[in-house]
Amino acid sequence: MTLPEGQEPDATSDPGATPEAAAPAPEVAAETPAKPAAERPVRPAKEAEPKEAPRVAPPAGSINETLAAAAPGVVFNAYMVPEMKGECVTVEVSRDDLTAVMTAARDDERLDLKYLRCLSGVDWQDEGLEVVYHLWSFTKKHSLQVKTRVTYDDANVPSIATIYPAADWHERETRDMFGINFEGHWNLVPLLLPEDMTDHFPLRKDNPLQEIEEWQGENLRDGAGEGDE
């Protein structure tokens, strides 16, 4: 911690201090002699945190309706995550429909999503591997987030590098890190990893960070990101 002189974290300070200062407070408080129970501020009962992000249906007239018109016959599940502050509609498509959806998104005049912002892989463990595409339209000023999910045993997703050249390196990186095979990619060789490292996928959750795990005394395998008090 790099606090300057005179700004040492104070265990008794109010929680409005800087996050750096506030963080070690619980440990310090535990060592001080316990106050009589009556004086102790009663910690409110902990609310059970939701495990899933809340999802709401996009309002009428959203981009998913345009997409349904532009790509007839494609079945998808459209929703919005409130944390995205309403800016982005997400559609979940099956990988068989991905090429059709992406082609429609790029070429249809009503959508005109010509810009692939970002392509990410996410490892959902029991629920398979997910690829997330962020699209943006410079003319219509709207965005769309497309998701597709595959299983570990059959981690094949059609490549969209011919539709969006920007996806070329993103797909290679995602193959490196998650082992997702992008079918039809012209040059799917390791990009960030060594050339011979084709069977080890660092960003999958079954690759624990052993050393950091030991330092923190936590087991990432039993629920990454679910820190306790």
Added chain:
Amino acid sequence: MVLERDPALEVVDMPINMGPQHPSTHGVFRMVLVVNGEKIVDLVPHIGYMHRGGEKLMEAMDFRQGIGYCDRTEYLAQFSAELAYCLAVERLMDLQVPERAEYIRVILTEMNRLSSHFMFAGAFGVDAGVFATSFTYAFPQREFLQEVFEEVSGDRLMYAYFRVGGLAWEVPDNFVQRVHEVLVHSAQGLKDIDDLLTKNEIFMARCQNIGNFSADQAIAYGLSGPMLRASGVPWDLRKDEPYSVYDRFNFEIPVGNYGDVYDRYLVRMEEMRQSISIIEQALEQLPPDGPIVPEKMPRRLRTPPGEVYAKVEAPRGEWGVYLVSKGGDKPYRLKMRSPSFCNLSALRDMTIGQYLADAVMILGSMDIVLCDVDR
């Protein structure tokens, strides 16, 4: 005996390795160029020497610790990287950043843009054959800016000064005065580099009409930042999808006409002037005092489950952070969409058909940071 002449020389494709020790490959970047005579027919970039698994590491760090890693990823525009990360977490946690903190963030981020573009101008001049003169013009300016960053954050390179919700601590008392002083230097340094390079006939001949990319190509290849604007797309996240307090300033978005290497240089030079203007406006509007962290700052940074894609206009383009949280104090998945990585992916198609000597200029005009490419 009659001497016969050989028929015309047979020209074959020849692979040439360039880098990683080549002075103009910017960091540990290596590329294999296949040339036919002087023309490039193929190019294979080799990246990944600096890959440190940052995204994996950040999954094991809580939301405070991750900020330090942002600096180490984008070491020429640290504040932009920190800002994108903080914005992502703040949006998930639904935190309102106090106004004073927002202004200080903008001032520092724009100063960071200046220092980063000074670095570009210096290195690009060297690529163009100005020898070290442009470096000697640009580096003192970067040093002046870095002195302020050091006074504010206590570190010369790895600032880690932004915090989720605000700032780590208050800026020094003489901060406003110091920024004014440094801006005078920066304006002068900008003029010096302008005089040295912009209208220099050799420099212009060296830069113009190479590495052209049309607007449609730039969009298809996912370019961003000055690379995209030089191709004629007036797109700047500060203006078009304002974050922080950028909607309160008047500034112009410079756009190129031809999408060549010279346009990219011109766009960056004009951006520096606009940055100086933004900083001056921000200093005027900066609230003299006030909190720099939200009043109801939680003791531990825990986010609800959800996902967010936050983006800022970094000096090299769109710096995006795709953050997926399952709840708790650590990211479940954090993807850094680094502008250098996306811009560099267009290098192959931008370079094919150009002359070998121009490959150096085209690479230089991308202004990549290799740590940012490899993450």
